[in-house]
Amino acid sequence: MPEPAARAEPTVSVVIPVRDDAEYLERCLRALDEQSSPPLEVIVVDNGSSDASAAVARRYGARVVEQHEVGIPIASATGYDAARGDIIARLDSDSRPGPEWVATVQRLFAEHPEADALTGSGLLETDDGETQPVRSRLYLGPYFTLVRWALANRPVFGSAMALRRSTWERVGDDVCRHDPDVHDDMDLSVHLGPDAVVLFDDRLTLPVSARPLQHVPSMLRRGWRGMYTLARHWPREHPLGRHARRLRARRIAARSD
Numbered sequence: 001m002p003e004p005a006a007r008a009e010p011t012v013s014v015v016i017p018v019r020d021d022a023e024y025l026e027r028c029l030r031a032l033d034e035q036s037s038p039p040l041e042v043i044v045v046d047n048g049s050s051d052a053s054a055a056v057a058r059r060y061g062a063r064v065v066e067q068h069e070v071g072i073p074i075a076s077a078t079g080y081d082a083a084r085g086d087i088i089a090r091l092d093s094d095s096r097p098g099p100e101w102v103a104t105v106q107r108l109f110a111e112h113p114e115a116d117a118l119t120g121s122g123l124l125e126t127d128d129g130e131t132q133p134v135r136s137r138l139y140l141g142p143y144f145t146l147v148r149w150a151l152a153n154r155p156v157f158g159s160a161m162a163l164r165r166s167t168w169e170r171v172g173d174d175v176c177r178h179d180p181d182v183h184d185d186m187d188l189s190v191h192l193g194p195d196a197v198v199l200f201d202d203r204l205t206l207p208v209s210a211r212p213l214q215h216v217p218s219m220l221r222r223g224w225r226g227m228y229t230l231a232r233h234w235p236r237e238h239p240l241g242r243h244a245r246r247l248r249a250r251r252i253a254a255r256s257d
Helices: 021-032 051-057 074-080 100-110 133-151 165-171 184-192 216-232 239-256
Strands: 012-018 041-046 065-066 087-091 115-121 122-125 158-162 199-200 206-209
Touching: 012 021, 012 051, 012 065, 012 074, 012 184, 021 041, 021 051, 041 051, 041 074, 051 065, 065 074, 074 087, 074 184, 087 100, 100 115, 100 158, 122 133, 133 184, 133 239, 158 165, 158 184, 165 184, 165 239, 184 216
Parallel strands: 012 041, 012 087, 041 065, 115 199, 122 206
Antiparallel strands: 087 158, 115 158
16 A cells, blocks of 8 residues: 655745844844754844834845835735745744744644634743743733633734734735724734634743833833723724624534534
């Protein structure tokens, strides 16, 4: 009996939006250079930087895409539009992926053909490398719990996520790419829909900078942006309506089975 054909692993484009964050970006790109399974490409979207971010990206062989309209949503969407891989993985400039991160993304999508997107979480880390697991759980635990309830589905975490390029092509025209006040990952989660298959795997969780939580005004602004992102899509994407749509999708799937 012939051996079964080896399952081809999907190609991965890594997208990193950046604005004036050359030091952290270099650390992230150095980590990507050490991947056991190198990505097809690394796309750094330079969002109007005045520092050496673009030069750092080119030094590491990344493809630099310029986007002068300032805002994380437009920078992220520009990178996703430019991606050529089967899978679009998203990191932030202060993400620090371990050497198996890309390989894990490939393996999980190959093992789960039903998945539209994958996500991990973040482990907050100070500038001197001290991890803060308790603070991470206190910050990101409520995020996943509350936003999952509001969306009737698991949200993706923008510093450690991936989605199929076909999924992006389905929702890319609908996301709020020109509104700099939305949380781009939460907005993407809204448009994926309550019936999308979004898987969480802790192997995708990685260290991220604790900078956003160092000052109260920054924390308050992040909270306000989260509420604004959700409310911007009401009444169409109100939590009760999304839960009803998810239940209908499950009933239809059950009848089909």
